[in-house]
Amino acid sequence: MAEPVYLRSNQPPDRFYQGGAKIRELRGEAAPGDRVPEDWIASTTTLFGEAETGLSRLPDGRRFVDVVNADPEAWLGPDHVAAYGPDTKLLVKLLDAGQRLPVHLHPGQPFAHAHLDRRHGKAEAWYILDGGPVHLGFNRDVDRAELDAWVAGQDVDAMLEAMHTVDVVPGDSVYVPPGLPHAIGAGVFIVEVQEPEDLSILLEWKGFAIDGAAQGHLGLGFATALEATDLRGWPADEIGQLVIRQGLGAGTLADLSKEYFRAERLDISAAAELDAGFSILVVIDGAGTLTPANSAASPLAKGDTVAVPFAAGNLKVGGSLSLVRCRPPQP
Template sequence: MNPIVLPSNRPPERFYRGGARISAFRGEEEAAPREPEDWVGSTSTIRGEEALGLTTLPDGRLLRDAIEADPVAWLGDRHARRWGSDARLLVKLLDAGQRLPVHAHPHDDFAASHLGRTHGKAEAWYILEGGTVHVGLREDVAVETLADLVARQDVEVLLGLLHVIEVHPGDVVWVPPGELHAIGAGVLLLELQQPEDLSILLEWEGFEINGPQEGHLGLGFDLALTAVTRTARSVAEMGALVHAAPSSGSVFPRDADEYFRLVRMPVHGAAILEPGFAIVIVTAGAVDLAGQQLTAGATVLVPAAAGRLEVSGDGELLVARPPAP
């Protein structure tokens, strides 16, 4: 099995604007106004959809079906023995054409107990083009206070509760389950997350979504808001969540390792991509990966059965992987 260069996979008509920065990064034609996400090597669907979001392979099969048919070849023996055909990873390019709403994602336990889902949604970002992000509470907030702000859609106060941080290319942001956050307009990022589409929306005015109906995952806000972290983050704690990535090696905090891994891999001459299922994004320069010429913006699906691969050239890769089994 060989690495597979993937075209973009952009679900249409998302509830927020964006997409132009993904087009520019990938060297593609301009996208529609609301195609702000590229679901790379995806075995996950948009919540409530049967197929939207899934990656189709060049032979016409869905990646999800191919992995289910041969999880060892795609994911590796150790992964398949522990988790079967669950890839345990969703990778996206995300272009915030407008500031995203204040929201949070549930933890595994909440998702299992109340939604019947295998995963919650931890996520982490690698910043490709900078701007402002809003992450973590500056002060403790009672659930009743949050519920009141949501009911009144007091966006100014909601945003004011969060730390405001300027991010730059090469920064990383770790967003544990439950953490309130919003991505500012103009930010382009690579997102790794658990393979679910589960968001608790505290804000929806100005977005193409029915917040009162869809924002609570069908649970009602009284229950949904109990999944939100309501304790403050100190400045020191925020430094552990948001910081510059090292120039090479693993870039996310260790707390993210149980969910996913991301390695920054500079290539100057020759290098080796170690075996295992991976999604590779070329962020700079030009490289040869197993005989395929790739330039910045390319996204590549690497099956475990591809084995140890040679990389050469002058550029940089981001290598996204599931958690170590």
């Protein structure tokens, strides 16, 4: 029977933006340096254009994707496999924005399939551990010619002026639909739940350690890549529907995200039982124990990240701790 697996930090090196200290603080072990702002948890995908970088490995050295593919029903459950095959449908990250991220967007599945031959697009959601400003969507309709001019001239002030700015605090969450231009502000620290792809189209790169003119369009050229952009002006109340303030349990993320993934913040003061199913646990505070069905208890503490297979059955979680449980969509 497959058992829960405690996963070590998996931080792709030399990213083009700064961060990493908050991941080290949370996990107590992580890569050194100031350009390791992401920890890819239970990853079955790679960085765009890479053969291995980004894939998670178990403590015994095996690749997580290979372990899942070897016994998908044990890991994902028969209903999931019947609906999606051995695809986990999920990638979880810790992301520490040591500086404001550039304005960018992620394509949806139809665009990714048509232009990149990818199974998924990249919807994502952020559970906020440390807050600050985030930029979400345009606040007015933007003409494609105007967008082209902003990108070509790297007119960042104009881009940001045309976007909604939302202040988020710990315990909030934000859903980012495919196509929506966005940027995470400096100092924001998140648990990110997303479709398992690394597909980013940069609208901004000035001042960042990347050649955006060459690398910011997924090899498609901006004439094609920018077709993935949601250019419409989002009313403030619609942006508000993407942001959940202090959500718990099933209400942690916006309902719109459920077709792509699920996540719930759980605060456990003594004991709780979690239903069976593939999930990724990120412990954000406290300490306790994790007990799968018909197995012994193991310690669970702040900074632990655990891949839980369907075959582990119902889980008993004891102690005093807070965690984010991330799951694929309901089949």
